[in-house]
Amino acid sequence: MHTLVILLTVLESLFTALTEKTFTTDFSVTIGAEASQPMTYNGSLAMHGEKFSVSILDTESAYDGKTLYTYQEDMNEITLSYPDPVELQQANPFLFASAMRDACNIVEHDSKDGKTCLITMTPKVKDAKANISKINIRVNKSTLLPESIEIKEGVKTTTLRAKNPQWSKTPASWTITKENAYINDLR
Helix, strand or coil, X not given: CHHHHHHHHHHHHHHHHHHHCXXXXXXXXEEEECCCCCEEEEEEEEEECCEEEEEECCEEEEECCCCEEEEECCCCEEEEECCCHHHHHHHCHHHHHHHHXXXXXXXXXXXXXXXXXXXXXXXXXXXXXXXXXEEEEEEECCXXXXXXXXXXXXXXXXXXXXXXXXXXXXXXXXXXXXXXXXXXXXX
């Protein structure tokens, strides 16, 4: 029982920190399936609570708490929309993990050196639609900075690894503006 209390403290402390401070990091995301070669992409992420901005390949997305901005560089187009919670969770794995915490059994494993802990979340009830079997979050215990998040969904595994993660009190921009871009307003 004592381990469970520690786990909830680490997990809840992480999500509390994500609402009180701005988390910024460059990252690599690897997407793989059992029968295919994994693909890795690099990008950058900033988030504060549910607000975020992410840039990967030729796409930038930002969410200001109401409007989702998506910029496609190859089309020079910004799409504005009011996303539903599922769309937000698909764009930001930390929002997905936060939304899943009540539906999951949660277990913590300290690293051998005690510097990080691995939080493993497994759904209490198997959902045929979601097909999520496990979420792993590795957190630095002294800074509460997330180092990685891995989502296993059927035969697919998506792993985001933070590169130089930091906390900041400085807010990032949660909108996107581009000179001469076409605005596709779907709101």
